[in-house]
Amino acid sequence: MNEGIGLVTIEVCDYGSLTVEHLKKIARHPEVAVMNYDCLNICGMCSLKPFAIVNGRRVFANTIEECLEKVERTVNEELSALQ
Secondary structure (H helix, E strand, O other): OOOOOOOEEEEEEOOOOOOOHHHHHHHOOOOEEEEEEOOOOOOOHHHHOOEEEEOOEEEEOOOHHHHHHHHHHHHHHHHHHHO
């Protein structure tokens, strides 16, 4: 799934607990692109905790809700840095 123009990219693993569906609200920003991959080659991370990679930075938490909050915070930081 590609959304937006991709100044900020969020990458998720197909096998992780954090999915593209969870990120739909954040992906509504036109500057954000959400990409899903079969594997992100961070061995074992997807089975341990919800995680995503935002502009190359690993973002993870113990729950999906916490991870979504952290992802959104990280996206906002990245967008602020671009202004």
